[in-house]
Amino acid sequence: MNSNRNKWNINTKLNHPVEVILHEGNKPLVQPIYQSAKFAPTENVPYWDQFIYSRVSNPTTRQLELTLAEIQNREDCIVLGSGMAALTATFLALLQSGDHIITFRELYKPARTYIREFLPRYQIENTVLSLSRIDELEAAIIPGKTKLIHFESPSNPNLDIADIDHILAIARKFGVLVSMDGTFAGLHQHTGFDIDVMIHSLTKFANGHGDVIAGSVAGKGQLIKKIREMSIYIGATPDPHSCYLVERGLKTYMLRYERQTQTSLKIAEFLSTHPKVKNVRYPGLLSHSGHELAKKQMKDMGAVIAFEIDESVALSADKFCHQLKLIQLTVSIGSTESIICSTGLFFAQDLAPEDQREMGINNFSLRLSIGLEDAQDLIQDLKQALD
Numbered sequence: 001m002n003s004n005r006n007k008w009n010i011n012t013k014l015n016h017p018v019e020v021i022l023h024e025g026n027k028p029l030v031q032p033i034y035q036s037a038k039f040a041p042t043e044n045v046p047y048w049d050q051f052i053y054s055r056v057s058n059p060t061t062r063q064l065e066l067t068l069a070e071i072q073n074r075e076d077c078i079v080l081g082s083g084m085a086a087l088t089a090t091f092l093a094l095l096q097s098g099d100h101i102i103t104f105r106e107l108y109k110p111a112r113t114y115i116r117e118f119l120p121r122y123q124i125e126n127t128v129l130s131l132s133r134i135d136e137l138e139a140a141i142i143p144g145k146t147k148l149i150h151f152e153s154p155s156n157p158n159l160d161i162a163d164i165d166h167i168l169a170i171a172r173k174f175g176v177l178v179s180m181d182g183t184f185a186g187l188h189q190h191t192g193f194d195i196d197v198m199i200h201s202l203t204k205f206a207n208g209h210g211d212v213i214a215g216s217v218a219g220k221g222q223l224i225k226k227i228r229e230m231s232i233y234i235g236a237t238p239d240p241h242s243c244y245l246v247e248r249g250l251k252t253y254m255l256r257y258e259r260q261t262q263t264s265l266k267i268a269e270f271l272s273t274h275p276k277v278k279n280v281r282y283p284g285l286l287s288h289s290g291h292e293l294a295k296k297q298m299k300d301m302g303a304v305i306a307f308e309i310d311e312s313v314a315l316s317a318d319k320f321c322h323q324l325k326l327i328q329l330t331v332s333i334g335s336t337e338s339i340i341c342s343t344g345l346f347f348a349q350d351l352a353p354e355d356q357r358e359m360g361i362n363n364f365s366l367r368l369s370i371g372l373e374d375a376q377d378l379i380q381d382l383k384q385a386l387d
């Protein structure tokens, strides 16, 4: 204990609380939350190899990054304040003015908006293709200018499956980097693909309990280093407490994901047989156009289902959501509670009517994320609302 303590007055004592130091080898099984903005460096190690300021690095955050890199089979990982921060930091770090990015209309709406509306401010141009016409990818590449291809699989909100081998082959041919947003598939999938950077919204399956916003980018060490350098200036730093909660959530990640996948298949099958439901889109169903590709690329088919209700059921998809008593109307996915929302209302208003039509998004289309409730209770709730 600091020998000066007994001379200190109350305000000094309150602002320098007693330090509790553990004996060497006396370890907590769960690492403490380093809820500190600053760390006093030791003289004996170069300052830049130590933790000094939590916008730059923090031990709780670092533990989560190491967990995420390890389970995704990637060299390194950076955790940021949201999935969107992970996306924007990646784009800003890997692209410069004069560059060109290729992406797909089957994309999370805020990501599509950022690429289309905000990157052009930095003279970063874009081409937006369709995952269903992947053969147009090669022709869209502008040699020397195209630097990044960004895609999702399965895509938000309609569960389209990207042909990853094809995208990688074209990218390698032209020396273009590939970033994938794997949020819908989860952290344990696509780990064998040579994706340059894999982005996840940790808000979803990773944390899994609906009480944290965070995001991550995992991939090649040199690229993560660039993103880290950029992120220090963007400042979209996650709070150590959020990182602790994600680390805690991850302990049950596989259990949750497995159960949610099993329940999802049951719900998807129920919906497919209901006379007032159309176009059920779940990669685990034989009827899904991407089923074969999904089986090749994924171990588990996920916990998000898209479908359309018949016009006789409700005035709109949104009105239908209000007829449900258990399943909650809100955005987001990958939580303990099942969640539903209208895809037309929340995810497509920036898309041309022609694109919406081709993508199967309309006034009656829905996205349902399956939680940890019992399957029969969810089916009962859907049944009462449909009937």
Ligand SMILES: *Cc1c(COP(=O)(O)O)cnc(C)c1O
Pocket (backbone or CB within 6 Å): 082, 083, 084, 085, 108, 111, 152, 156, 181, 183, 184, 201, 202, 203, 204, 213, 214, 215, 332
């Ligand atoms: C939710 C989501 C994001 C954004 O993540 P936030 O943590 O909400 O910022 C990005 N991509 C996909 C596919 C998502 O579903």
